[in-house]
Amino acid sequence: MTDILRTRFSRPVRALLAGLLFVGIVPLSAAASAPTPFTATYQVQRDGQTIGEATITLSASGSDTYAYRNQTRGTSGLAALLGASSDETTRFRWHDDAPETLTYDYSMDAAIKQKHRHLEVDWAAGQVTVDEGKGPIRYASAPGMVDRNTLPLALGLALREGRKSVVLPVGVKQRVEQQQYAVQATEPVSVPAGEFKAQRVSRTDTDKPFDAWYVTSKFPLPVKLAQSDGGDLTLLLVKFHSP
Incomplete structure (x- = not known):
């Protein structure tokens, strides 16, 4: 993805593709229950434009x-013109009352760039293998480890x-990051799905702004x-359905 972001078309494409990474802990408590299947739809915006x-x-x-899947596609501007889209799919297990990644696959396609990544965790051996087509990278896993998609x-x-x-x-790609997040406030938020009082959560171990409500x-x-990383994107919930 680095190459496509360096082209003269980089701003809108980068903005869309950063949203695709959205689409980012100690194990959950013993009282945690397994998640219920759902479908959620989001607007991907930059500077107030979808x-x-x-x-x-x-x-x-x-x-x-x-199976947890995030499909994102460009619908406006150069992102749509270039056919920019991505597909991220994670298989995870519910283990010790927490999600743990088994495999993660990322595919990005646009008129001027394609990229793929496969991540697989061997929990018996305690090893993560990442391959983007240039040879595997291996490192030690960590209990409760997830990927950027989940x-x-x-x-x-x-x-x-x-x-x-x-x-x-x-x-x-090359290691496990111990990412830190904290609740900052409870505040009103308006999105296409409705108006809510939400907990605003920020990442605290980096100087790159990241806030989620x-x-x-x-x-x-x-x-x-x-988030600012990759294009100052905002994602807004449109609808959520759980059978």
Whole structure:
């Protein structure tokens, strides 16, 4: 994705693709319950203009295993013209009352760039393998580790249990990052799905702004997310359905 972001088309494409990473802990408490399947739709905005749409689904794929998929596509401007889209799918297990990544697949396609990433965790060996087509990278896993795709869900599940601060181990390309998040305030927020009083959560271990607004009594995902990394994006919940 680095190459596409360096082209003269980089601003709108980068803004959309950053949203695709949205689409980001100690294990959840013993009282935590497994997540319920759902479908959520978001507007992807930059500078107040809608440039894309993200659809996130969670489905059961076996005993205590789930598939979590984030599909994002450009709907306006150059992002639409270039056919920019991405597909992220994570298989995770519900283990010790917490989500843990089993596999993560990322695919980005646009007229001028394609990129793919496969991440797989061997929990018996305690090893993560990441491959982007240039040879595998391996590093040690960590209990409760998720990936960048399932980060918002894992954070929401932790907040649902009443936590005010969360340290979330996230498997990225070359290591596990111990990402830190904390509740900053409860404040009103308006999104296409409605008006809510939400907990605003910020990442506290980096100087790159990241804020997510959660209504954990209703949704395991944020109703709004704003981040500067990759294009000053805002994602707004449009609708949420859980059968």
